[in-house]
Amino acid sequence: MAGSGSGPVNLNRYRREKARAEKKARADQNAVTYGRTKAEKDLDKARNAQDVRRLDGTKRDDPKTDDD
Secondary structure (H helix, E strand, O other), X not given: OOOOOOOOOOHHHHHHHHHHHHHHHHHXXXXXXXXXXXXXXXXXXXXXXXXXXXXXXXXXXXOOOOOO
């Protein structure tokens, strides 16, 4: 087998490396699609809490008339 390369190829290693590369590519794509920094999440949480407080502050009380 002259000129066959540097020896036998471990197909299991090749398969695992390919699976790792595909998994990393999928993780990178998900990070771009769904990922947000902690600062962005905290900012959204603070804004939502502020909106809830603002709405609760302007809420009217329902007059319960049990005078009947």
